Amino acid sequence: VSAPDQSLAPFVRRLRLHADLVDRDVEAILRLPFVKAKRGKYSYLAREGDLPNKCAILLSGFVERHRMAADGGRQILAIYVAGDPLNLDHLFLPTADDALETLKASEFAFIRHKDLLDLLAERPSIARAMMSSLLVDSSIFREWTLNVGRRDARTRIAHLLCELSFRLEAQGYKPEDIVLPLTQYHIADAAGLTPVHVNRMLRQLQSEGLLEGKGGSFKLPDWTRLREIADFSPHYLHAGNHNSHLQ
Amino acid sequence: VSAPDQSLAPFVRRLRLHADLVDRDVEAILRLPFVKAKRGKYSYLAREGDLPNKCAILLSGFVERHRMAADGGRQILAIYVAGDPLNLDHLFLPTADDALETLKASEFAFIRHKDLLDLLAERPSIARAMMSSLLVDSSIFREWTLNVGRRDARTRIAHLLCELSFRLEAQGYKPEDIVLPLTQYHIADAAGLTPVHVNRMLRQLQSEGLLEGKGGSFKLPDWTRLREIADFSPHYLHAGNHNSHLQ
DNA sequence: CGGGGCCTTGAGGCAATTCAAATTATGTGG
């Protein structure tokens, strides 16, 4: 048997953040049938009300999930990084409740629901890993509510940047290589602020030496101090919390 | 065989909102071993960092889930009603990331993780129902982020009340019987506002005829109009969206 | 019938918004 295609390796890395997988599990995932696809910047993968029959895994790039308010306001609800599954929800809920849009040119693997469900039925340890992954995503949604509901603008923005940076590092990126492809509009919509005010806060963070770069690509030179002012503690991400404690 | 205890019937009703269950499924759930318990008003069921080995199902009453910010601010992240499972997360993630606290005297069923996991392994349709339930909860978390991030105070509060009322109705309560046991502090912490401002908004809603009662027990006399000003549409609750579309 | 939690109201302040305009990047076709 030849070595399988490594395209889904980032997905494996994501699953391994939260649960143990043995080699046979990994092989089974890598052998999943999938269709690879590329999308340009600001391209919609799904819209509210869609009825997808495939799950999308983000292999490279960045994707954002959002929902609209009646007055036209957009709330970004999640930002996905390489390795993240984007819409496992539709394995069990038919209709999409959010839109998915790329933040930059990105690559995806589309996996048919049936193929994924078969795998989960066959290999319980993969099913557990996927459950953990979904539940961590859920915990992240809650942290975003806390962020938007109870933290001031500066803290809120810092927290968002910390989380993304932390998740990218957990996925194997080196801190010094991390570049976030966010415009100030995206940060505003993720933090529940206006772009104007985001701008002022970013300049403040910059003058404090906590932030570098601009034009949609930020770097974080002083991770430790940023973390403090961001009220960021990574408990809620459950990285390294494996579920081997269960029988 | 005698008719099983009906204590877990509200849980069955919750699961049936999102997925189909046959009679044998229902029986299997009702026969789960559980410990019944009562708790008074404002009693903690769990705190951040706990390592529970049982899942709690809310049989009657109300429970709230919250997380704290560094400055002492509390963000309520979910409000649970009779039938809701409170912490299925711990089937797959060992440590609690939020606190759970009763809003009034309530009853619970505690089910050992092992017993629940065995049931899920044995009856895939129940596993699917539970997945749907978890994913709907996840969608609700996202709606709360939108609510807090992008809606003004009046809309935000109205939306919160609409959602609770809708979910209670879906669980079988008659609209005219619905009484929400929330203080203005709870509404404030759920909506990301201060109690003072909540008070002013409630009085405004009251003067518009959209709200009745006070002292921690609200009624909604004009559901239709409240729904409009609340920017509430129940798509995100996926009630009645069954997953029989698969295979 | 007394006390503590919860609600109510007012006045002043501030963080974030709105509106508007100038400046700087980005990308594309010639």
Add this chain to the structure above:
DNA sequence: CCACATAATTTGAATTGCCTCAAGGCCCCG
């Protein structure tokens, strides 16, 4: 590779929704 169009950032000034601080009143429960 430059010119041009468009998108994104930056800055200022005025406004406002919500907050803070403070005090008084209600009402439930012991």
